[in-house]
Amino acid sequence: MNDDNYSLDDYVGDLRDIAANTREDREIISKVRPLARRLALSKTWLKPEHYKCNQEQGFGVHLLHEEADHTLAVFAVSWLPGRGAPPHNHGTWAVVSGVDGPEENSFWDRLDDGSREGYAELSKRAAKAFVEGEVVALEPDHIHSVMNHSDRVTVSLHTYGMHVNHTGRSQYDVEKNLEIPFKVIQQ
Ligand SMILES: [Fe+2]
Numbered sequence: 008m009n010d011d012n013y014s015l016d017d018y019v020g021d022l023r024d025i026a027a028n029t030r031e032d033r034e035i036i037s038k039v040r041p042l043a044r045r046l047a048l049s050k051t052w053l054k055p056e057h058y059k060c061n062q063e064q065g066f067g068v069h070l071l072h073e074e075a076d077h078t079l080a081v082f083a084v085s086w087l088p089g090r091g092a093p094p095h096n097h098g099t100w101a102v103v104s105g106v107d108g109p110e111e112n113s114f115w116d117r118l119d120d121g122s123r124e125g126y127a128e129l130s131k132r133a134a135k136a137f138v139e140g141e142v143v144a145l146e147p148d149h150i151h152s153v154m155n156h157s158d159r160v161t162v163s164l165h166t167y168g169m170h171v172n173h174t175g176r177s178q179y180d181v182e183k184n185l186e187i188p189f190k191v192i193q194q
Contacts, residue, residue: 013045015052022079032100036144039102047104047164048140057083058160065090068191073170080170086161091154095189098174099167101145108161109136115150127179127186
């Protein structure tokens with residue numbers, strides 16, 4: 008923990024202000040970015056239980072906050088060594104900040120026009136390891152995947168315009184060119 012005591016409550020208050028006064032996703036993202044970094048670094052909210060992962064899923068999803076209408080969802084997500092999440096979108100804006108340990112994010116381009124139901128062609132554009140305080144920001148249709156290449160559980164702080172199990176978002180099977188619904192299992 009550093010000496011900044013910026014709390015989850017402070018963050019939620021700031022998110023509410025931003026959501027009430029900002030229309031464009033890009034503008035929301037640019038305002039949330041530095042605050043997500045600040046909360047990730049303050050670690051005021053981080054508990055040992057946030058390191059618990061779902062063995063089957065490969066990662067643990069710990070809800071820290073959501074509004075009654077499922078907007079402004081904040082999660083601690085923990086990742087088992089050698090595990091990750093397949094390429095996926097979010098169906099809402101997303102701001103992810105590293106908290107503990109490096110997580111590799113890969114960014115994908117969609118090559119087809121989305122007109123064939125359940126079909127998708129993806130191509131990897133770039134990959135980068137994100138560490139403590141580094142932020143990944145994604146618009147609703149942006150596609151990324153995540154991998155923990157380290158030998159211990161990593162944690163990151165995820166903020167979404169809406170809880171991702173309520174956005175109808177997708178995961179992608181790159182080998183088989185499939186687009187599949189994607190819901191996460193919450194701890
Ligand atoms: Fe994601």
